[in-house]
Amino acid sequence: MQQREEKQLEASVESLISRVAHLKNSLQSFIFKLESEYDRLSWPSVLDNFALLSGQLNTINKLLRNEKTPSYRNQVIIPLLLSRDRDEELAKLTEMRVPVFSHEIVPDHLRTKPDPEVEEQEKQLSADAARIGPEVAQKQIQTLNKLCSSLLEKLNNPRDDRDAENAALRQNKPWFNPADTNALVAAVGFGKGLSKCRPPAPVAPGHPGQAMMTGGPTLQQVTIAGASSHQAGIGGAVAQQAPGQPGKIPSSIKTNIKSAAASMHPYNR
Known part of the structure; x- marks a missing residue:
């Protein structure tokens, strides 16, 4: 019976050591990435490392809660030999972290209580939690x-x-105002809402603001004036306005105006 319990304890300890070694390797790899590859480390990669660590911790907890795993709380570790000399086998087992098993190292590695600083912080947190009322x-x-x-x-x-x-x-969010659209269509199609243009006020002939008030000379008037000046320069007949008919030009001059306009107009196309 005792031999079977010892074998079961050894098997569980070996399995636990193997799981802890995998967890340690994952932690070392993650710390190395944080220290050397922080500039190109992405957030999904960090989450993947956290997920791996969380899964390994859950595996260790399941192993400790297993029915076949003996209770480690009932096991007591007692140092049988303390020496100041270097122990190569101990250094190999602890990966060179504990080369000597002396009276200075034993209290730290076989401690069953947390460090004094951690214990003090825990007491302070417990006191702060106790000051908060239940409600x-x-x-x-x-x-x-x-x-x-x-x-x-x-x-x-x-x-x-x-x-x-x-x-x-x-899709359901409106991208236009129906009222504005209807008003725009009514204004373009039917002239709804547009103000009417008032006719220009009559101006006395010879008034200096006549051209500006009446909108200025039209293109036909400018063409006629240019054609008349051209014909006067080359010896053509200049049309004289008939009395009583202001602004009326004889039909014989109209033909000459067209030819002159076609040859001398600066915007001829």
């Missing part, structure tokens, strides 16, 4: 649970559903 603590717990539940719902919600909801919101 305040319950409210804080409910608030934290609500935040965690909301975060879990968002994380568990599939990405496709979120994309579909965003697409539906974009």
Whole structure:
């Protein structure tokens, strides 16, 4: 019976050492990435390393809770030999971290209580927690649970559903004002809402502001004036306005005006 328990203890310790070695390698690899590859380390890679560490810790906890694993709390480690000389076998087992098993190292490695600094911090945290009343603590717990539940719902919600909801919101969102569109169509098609243009006020002949008030000379008047000046320069007949008919030009001059306009107009095409 005792031999079977000893073999079971040795097997569980070996399995535990193997799991802890895998966890240690993962931690070393992650620390190396953080120290040397921090400039090109992406957030998904960091999450993958955290997931690996979390899975290995869960595996160790399952191994410790297994029914076949003996309770390590019932096992006591007692140093049988203390020496100041270097122990190569001990250094090899501890990866050169503990080369000597002396009276200075034993209290640190066989300690069953945390370090004094850690113990002091734990006492301070316990005192701070005790000062909080049960009602305040319950409210804080409910608030934290609500935040965690909301975060879990968002994380568990599939990405496709979120994309579909965003697409539906974009489709249902109005991109124009129907009232403005109807007013624009009515103004363009039927002239609704447009102010009427008032006719220019009559101006006395010879008034200096006549050209500006009446909108200035038209293109036909400028063409006629240019053609008349050209004909006067080459010895052509200049049309004289008939009395009583201001602004009326004889038909014989119109033909000459067209030819002159076609040859002398600066914007001829």
